[in-house]
Amino acid sequence: xxxxxxxxxxxxxxxxxxxxxxxxxxxxxxxxxxxxxxxxxxxxxxxxxxxxxxxxxxxxxxxxxxxxxxxxxxxxxxxxxxxxxxxxxxxxxxxxxxxxxxxxxxxxxxxxxxxxxxxxxxxxxxxxxxxxxxxxxxxxxxxxxxxxxxxxxxxxxxxxxxxxxxxxxxxxxxxxxxxxxxxxxxxxxxxxxxxxxxxxxxxxxxxxxxxxxxxxxxxxxxxxxxxxxxxxxxxxxxxxxxxxxxxxxxxxxxxxxxxxxxxxxxxxxxxxxxxxxxxxxxxxxxxxxxxxxxxxxxxxxxxxxxxxxxxxxxxxxxxxxxxxxxxxxxxxxxxxxxxxxxxxxxxxxxxxxxxxxxxxxxxxxxxxxxxxxxxxxxxxxxxxxxxxxxxxxxxx
Amino acid sequence: xxxxxxxxxxxxxxxxxxxxxxxxxxxxxxxxxxxxxxxxxxxxxxxxxxxxxxxxxxxxxxxxxxxxxxxxxxxxxxxxxxxxxxxxxxxxxxxxxxxxxxxxxxxxxxxxxxxxxxxxxxxxxxxxxxxxxxxxxxxxxxxxxxxxxxxxxxxxxxxxxxxxxxxxxxxxxxxxxxxxxxxxxxxxxxxxxxxxxxxx
Numbered sequence: 071x072x073x074x075x076x077x078x079x080x081x082x083x084x085x086x087x088x089x090x091x092x093x094x095x096x097x098x099x100x101x102x103x104x105x106x107x108x109x110x111x112x113x114x115x116x117x118x119x120x121x122x123x124x125x126x127x128x129x130x131x132x133x134x135x136x137x138x139x140x141x142x143x144x145x146x147x148x149x150x151x152x153x154x155x156x157x158x159x160x161x162x163x164x165x166x167x168x169x170x171x172x173x174x175x176x177x178x179x180x181x182x183x184x185x186x187x188x189x190x191x192x193x194x195x196x197x198x199x200x201x202x203x204x205x206x207x208x209x210x211x212x213x214x215x216x217x218x219x220x221x222x223x224x225x226x227x228x229x230x231x232x233x234x235x236x237x238x239x240x241x242x243x244x245x246x247x248x249x250x251x252x253x254x255x256x257x258x259x260x261x262x263x264x265x266x267x268x269x270x271x272x273x274x275x276x277x278x279x280x281x282x283x284x285x286x287x288x289x290x291x292x293x294x295x296x297x298x299x300x301x302x303x304x305x306x307x308x309x310x311x312x313x314x315x316x317x318x319x320x321x322x323x324x325x326x327x328x329x330x331x332x333x334x335x336x337x338x339x340x341x342x343x344x345x346x347x348x349x350x351x352x353x354x355x356x357x358x359x360x361x362x363x364x365x366x367x368x369x370x371x372x373x374x375x376x377x378x379x380x381x382x383x384x385x386x387x388x389x390x391x392x393x394x395x396x397x398x399x400x401x402x403x404x405x406x407x408x409x410x411x412x413x414x415x416x417x418x419x420x421x422x423x424x425x426x427x428x429x430x431x432x433x434x435x436x437x438x439x440x441x442x443x444x445x446x447x448x449x450x451x452x453x454x455x456x457x458x459x460x461x462x463x464x465x466x
Numbered sequence: 467x468x469x470x471x472x473x474x475x476x477x478x479x480x481x482x483x484x485x486x487x488x489x490x491x492x493x494x495x496x497x498x499x500x501x502x503x504x505x506x507x508x509x510x511x512x513x514x515x516x517x518x519x520x521x522x523x524x525x526x527x528x529x530x531x532x533x534x535x536x537x538x539x540x541x542x543x544x545x546x547x548x549x550x551x552x553x554x555x556x557x558x559x560x561x562x563x564x565x566x567x568x569x570x571x572x573x574x575x576x577x578x579x580x581x582x583x584x585x586x587x588x589x590x591x592x593x594x595x596x597x598x599x600x601x602x603x604x605x606x607x608x609x610x611x612x613x614x615x616x617x618x619x620x621x622x623x624x625x626x627x628x629x630x631x632x633x634x635x636x637x638x639x640x641x642x643x644x645x646x647x648x649x650x651x652x653x654x655x656x657x658x659x660x661x662x663x664x665x666x
Binding site: 275 | 486502505507509510515534541548569573
C-alpha cells in the first residue's frame with residue numbers, strides 16, 4: 071500500500087480551490103431541506119440554502135481579500151510579508167527597527183485577521199509561524215533522510231497511525247485514497263520519530279491531514295506540524311498524559327468565568343464541565359468542529375499570533391450562543407447548541423469578529439501567568455491518578 | 467409518541483476501552499442503527515442520547531463515548547464521574563484489549579459510582595476466525611466481578627440492543643440478586659423511543 075512512497079511525496083497535492091460557485095437546485099430554494107455540497111477543501115458539507123448562500127458570500131470575500139493582498143504586493147514589493155516582523159509592540163522601544171518594518175507588521179497582522187488567500191497560505195504560514203526558520207537550521211535533506219531512516223520501522227506509534235489513517239476524514243476525495251493515506255502516514259510517522267515524547271497522539275491525524283491539504287507538499291506540512299507542536303502551542307499538549315492540554319482546559323475555564331460569567335455560572339449550576347466539549351476543540355484545533363475555511367481562518371491567526379487565539383475562538387463560540395445557553399437545563403441541550411453552532415459557522419468573519427472585538431483584552435503575559443498557576447495543580451492531579459492506578463495493580 | 471405515565475430514568479453511561487475496539491461503532495449501531503467500516507477516531511469524547519423503554523419505565527441514556535488511546539485515559543474521570551452505567555469494550559480478536567478492559571473494570575470499581583452497572587462487551591464477535599479471547603474466559607471473569615457480559619458485533623448488530631436493554635433493566639441501581647448472565651428478552655415489551663446524537 072505504501073510502496074512507491076519515495077516518488078509520491080515529491081508530487082505536490084493537486085487541489086483546486088477555484089471551483090465554481092455553489093448553485094443549489096431550484097427545488098431547494100423553496101424548501102428548507104438539507105443540501106449536500108463540497109466545500110473549498112473538498113469536504114462534503116450538509117447545510118440549508120442559507121448556508122450555501124453564506125458560503126458563496128465567503129468565497130466572494132476570499133476573492134476580494136486576495137485582491138487586497140495583490141495590491142499590497144504591488145506597492146510594498148513581492149513577498150513583503152516574508153520580511154522579519156516585530157512580535158510585539160513593546161519591542162519597538164528596545165529595537166532599532168525601522169518604522170517601515172513596524173508598519174508592515176501592523177498591516178500584516180490586520181490582513182491576516184481578515185484572512186490569507188488560500189493560494190498564499192503555504193508561503194505565509196511557513197513564514198509567520200517560524201516553520202521556515204526552523205527548517206533553515208537543518209540540512210535541506212532533513213525530511214527525506216528522516217523518511218528513509220524510518221521506512222519499514224514498526225513502533226507502537228506507527229501501529230496506531232496505521233490504524234487511524236482510514237479513520238481520518240473518511241470519504242474525503244483525496245485524504246481517503248491510497249495516496250492520501252500514504253502521505254499522511256509519512257508525515258505522522260516522521261514526526262513520531264522526530265519527537266518520541268509525543269510519538270503519535272490521536273488528534274494529530276486531523277491536524278496533519280488539513281495541513282497537507284493546505285500546504286500541498288508533505289515536507290511543508292511536516293514543518294508546520296513541527297513548529298505547531300514545538301513553538302506555537304504550549305508544551306506537552308500531546309505527550310503521554312496530555313498535561314499541556316489539561317493546563318489549557320483549566321485556563322480556559324477561568325477565562326470563561328471572567329469573560330462570560332453568566333454562561334460560566336449557569337453551566338456550573340448544571341454541573342457541566344466545559345472541558346467536555348472544549349477538549350476536542352483544543353486538541354484538533356477546531357478541525358473536527360468548524361467548517362474547513364473557518365478552521366483555516368482560525369489557523370491563519372493561530373500561526374501568526376500564537377496559542378492564545380484558541381482561547382479567543384472558544385470563548386467566542388460560547389459568547390455567540392449566550393442567550394440560548396442560558397435557558398438550557400440539560401447537558402444534552404448545551405452540547406447540541408454548541409455542536410450545531412460550530413458546524414454552521416460557515417462565515418469565518420462572524421466568528422473572528424466576536425473573538426477579537428467582543429472578548430476584551432487578553433495579554434500574553436496574563437495567559438502565561440495563568441498557565442504557570444495551573445501547572446502544579448495539573449501535575450498533582452495527574453500524579454495522584456497515577457498513584458491510584460498503581461495501587462490497584464499492587465492490590466491484585 | 468405518548469410519554470404520559472412513562473417514568474423516565476436519566477442515566478449517564480460511559481464507554482471505555484482500548485483504541486479501535488469499536489466503542490463508537492457500538493454507540494452508532496445502538497443510536498442510529500448504522501455501521502461504517504471506518505469510523506472517525508474519537509478525540510476527547512462524543513456525546514449521544516437515546517431513550518429505551520423497558521416495561522413501565524424508560525431509560526434516557528446520556529452516552530459518553532470516549533477516546534481509546536492510552537494517553538487520553540487521563541481525561542476519563544471527567545466522563546465516568548457520576549455515571550450510572552459503563553460499558554467496557556474489548557475486541558475479541560485482540561488479547562491486549564481484554565487485558566486493558568480488566569484494568570478499566572478495576573478503576574471503575576475503585577473510583578466510579580459504587581452502584582454503577584458495569585457491562586463487559588466483547589466486540590467484533592463477527593471476527594470468529596481471528597478470535598483470541600474465548601467467551602468462556604470473559605464470562606468467568608465477568609461473573610467473578612459481578613459484570614454483565616455479552617459478545618457483540620456493531621457490524622452485524624449482534625447483541626447491541628440486548629446490551630443496552632439489559633443495562634436499562636438494571637437501572638437505576640444495580641440489583642445484586644439478579645443473575646449476571648444474559649436473559650432472553652421479550653422483544654414485544656421494549657422499543658426504542660427516540661434518538662438523537664451529537665459528536666463533539
